[in-house]
Amino acid sequence: MRAPSRAILNWPASAALLALVPGLALAGASVTPSGPEVAENLLRIELHFDQPLTAPLDMAHVVLLDSAGAPIRDAFLDLPLADRSGTEATLLLHPGRIKRGVGPNVALGPALRSGESVTLRIDDPQLGRPLEQRWQVTAPLRQRIDPQQWTVQTARRGGRGPLLVILPAALDGAARDQIAVQGPDGLRVRGTATLAAGEREWRFTPARNWRPGAYLLRIHPQIEDPQGNRLCSAFEQDAQSAERCEDEGKLAFAID
Known part of the structure; x- marks a missing residue:
């Protein structure tokens, strides 16, 4: 499987070690x-x-x-x-x-x-x-992330109702921006994503009305859950820390 298209997915930069940052006492x-x-x-x-x-x-x-x-x-x-x-x-x-x-x-x-x-x-x-x-x-969760176990509840065409993806277990908070929707034209669907229900639901509201056709969820190779499990391996798998996840996950769905 080829590497994910950065032009379509445009993932955020990775975290860095904290440096001193000017600021005020936190309100929350x-x-x-x-x-x-x-x-x-x-x-x-x-x-x-x-x-x-x-x-x-x-x-x-x-x-x-x-x-x-x-x-x-x-x-x-x-x-x-x-x-x-x-x-x-x-x-x-x-x-x-x-x-x-x-x-x-x-x-x-x-x-x-x-x-x-x-x-x-x-x-x-x-x-x-x-x-x-x-x-x-x-109980501990020691399985890799498997998008085929996700449930996609599709929205109606012609509207901007949210797409809902129900997950069997919570994802890491960064996962909000590590899942993208590819439309029938092969381009990324623009919109707003959120995690809800204790990070066990991914919700996506498109910027424009849904069009009928075949869609694809594209999941970044570096997505993880709070236990450190990834797409390609579980955290406790032998040599997991040395294994590079390079293949994105994919999950097809359709809007009729």
Whole structure:
């Protein structure tokens, strides 16, 4: 399969390490995964700020609490990642505690445990007020992303009703911009995409009325879920970190 067309898909640049960014005390912040549940092998938590951070997020003020309210030690890597704007940061849970059979996993076990609850608490003074998010922990998800398991609910032709793609499990927050709609003419359909329902629904509203014909969802090779699973491999698959996902995913649908 050939590489995806950059002219059609026009994907955003990758995230970079956070640099100091001028800013004010934050008026608000949100977290993804935004749903009520996370898998036991959760790898990534994304933070979305209303205003740029004034300094790198201080991990001394970031903690995961177990069901009893006790801190889970060694849950995170020490270095958060953020985009160039400073309005988004990514917390990485320690991969050694996620991958079965490696040292930290054997010694400490997983940081999250299925059947229990976990609470993220951030009280970095930059935020203006503490941020908390609570999840119920479910069984681990160790399968690659398979678009053939997605359900497409098509809109009616002649209108601008949203296209709805229902996903069997939540995607990473960045997935909003990593899925494109190709129209019957082979060109990208312009419009607005959002993730909803705890990142388990992708909704797309076209800029112009839908035309009848054959359409194609085109999924960027680098799309991931919060567990680090990708199109070409699951996070725990042998040599996954060295494997490059180069083939985009595709899912056909039609508007009659």
